Amino acid sequence: MGVKKPRVLITGGAGFLGSHVARRLLDAGCDVIVLDFFHQYIYPLAPSFLENMQYRHEVLLNGAQVIRGNINNKEDLRRQIIKAEPSIIIHLAALPLANVALWQTEEAFDSIVYATFNLADIVGDFTFIKKFVYVSSSMIYGDFETIPMPEDGRKNPKDVYGSMKLTGEILVKSLCRKHDVPYAIIRPSAIYGPTDNNRRVLQIFVENALTNKPLEVTNPQATFLDFTYVEDAAEGISLAVLSDKADNQEFNVTRGEGRSLQDAIDVLQKIFGQLEVRTKPENAKFRPSRGALDVSKAKKLLGYKPAHSLEEGLARYVDYVRRVNKSLLEEKNQKPQRLAKKTSPAR
Numbered sequence: 001m002g003v004k005k006p007r008v009l010i011t012g013g014a015g016f017l018g019s020h021v022a023r024r025l026l027d028a029g030c031d032v033i034v035l036d037f038f039h040q041y042i043y044p045l046a047p048s049f050l051e052n053m054q055y056r057h058e059v060l061l062n063g064a065q066v067i068r069g070n071i072n073n074k075e076d077l078r079r080q081i082i083k084a085e086p087s088i089i090i091h092l093a094a095l096p097l098a099n100v101a102l103w104q105t106e107e108a109f110d111s112i113v114y115a116t117f118n119l120a121d122i123v124g125d126f127t128f129i130k131k132f133v134y135v136s137s138s139m140i141y142g143d144f145e146t147i148p149m150p151e152d153g154r155k156n157p158k159d160v161y162g163s164m165k166l167t168g169e170i171l172v173k174s175l176c177r178k179h180d181v182p183y184a185i186i187r188p189s190a191i192y193g194p195t196d197n198n199r200r201v202l203q204i205f206v207e208n209a210l211t212n213k214p215l216e217v218t219n220p221q222a223t224f225l226d227f228t229y230v231e232d233a234a235e236g237i238s239l240a241v242l243s244d245k246a247d248n249q250e251f252n253v254t255r256g257e258g259r260s261l262q263d264a265i266d267v268l269q270k271i272f273g274q275l276e277v278r279t280k281p282e283n284a285k286f287r288p289s290r291g292a293l294d295v296s297k298a299k300k301l302l303g304y305k306p307a308h309s310l311e312e313g314l315a316r317y318v319d320y321v322r323r324v325n326k327s328l329l330e331e332k333n334q335k336p337q338r339l340a341k342k343t344s345p346a347r
């Protein structure tokens, strides 16, 4: 008799990170059910938007059952859970953008805090649910106290998004303890790669480089992030999903290296040649000072091995964008002369 395949319900599974997690778990032999309401947080008519959605649905989610549903609606959520009968829930559904959460605070509260409460509040009602995995964020730490930042370091979020993600963690821990359902908490950071549609910095850099538009940047030499290729983040989450060693634990799941925005620009200049870079002022009052996270716990307990340096990850991402985001190449061909006179040195 074969071992029963885990049935995994992924909230937010049609999103950027969720669709890669789904692919990884499908490839590992799990049954995957995605629950998502296909929301977008930025202008949806960017040329690459539909191409990325299509790639997610045709390639990454191929083999998953995709259900449309809003997890803020508790009755519908109950119905979907009863139908899906998952043994594991991965909760990714949330507004993922700190700069949007800062101004759309009620939307952020509904999406990050209320939705997490709604789900964690009822996990104990279903005996078939054996584990709850919450995807949090490195923004819960605020300014990093030490570098690399360990899981048990000071948590002092500086902005609305980080505060709400930390609230989500506290709710998950307390409600899962109450229901006696093991939980795992995952803290990724600065994820980039194929199908990102939320206009984070590396998506904008890559798309602008490809279409001969300038890269606009604030403080490139002094801004450090732990850029993480999306497949590495998905692998780390999947390991936590499938290992008992993750039960009731918190994990940083990142590349484990602090790299500057200037490093990212330098890597892209090696791929594309000289790029126009413009520095812009920005109010960074709510942006924490960050860098590398300590991923030794995930490596030791879960066997996590983030495989892509920034150089390797960006090369793969650019290859994807060239292959899949054909609309960008059409845009580029319509404006072949843009770069000619405007090129300025990157540093």
Ligand SMILES: NC(=O)c1ccc[n+]([C@@H]2O[C@H](COP(=O)([O-])OP(=O)(O)OC[C@H]3O[C@@H](n4cnc5c(N)ncnc54)[C@H](O)[C@@H]3O)[C@@H](O)[C@H]2O)c1
Pocket (backbone or CB within 6 Å): 011, 012, 013, 014, 015, 016, 017, 018, 035, 036, 037, 038, 039, 040, 041, 069, 070, 071, 072, 091, 092, 093, 094, 095, 096, 111, 115, 135, 136, 137, 138, 187, 188, 189, 190, 191, 192, 197, 198
């Ligand atoms: N991308 C990153 O760099 C990063 C870093 C740290 C943490 N995270 C966390 O990872 C998770 C996923 O982020 P992402 O980058 O994939 O964002 P995304 O916007 O691509 O995906 C989020 C998905 O959640 C869905 N969703 C949101 N609210 C929902 C609801 N109420 N009901 C059903 N579906 C809902 C959306 O429709 C979307 O498909 C978020 O929780 C985010 O906070 C992301």
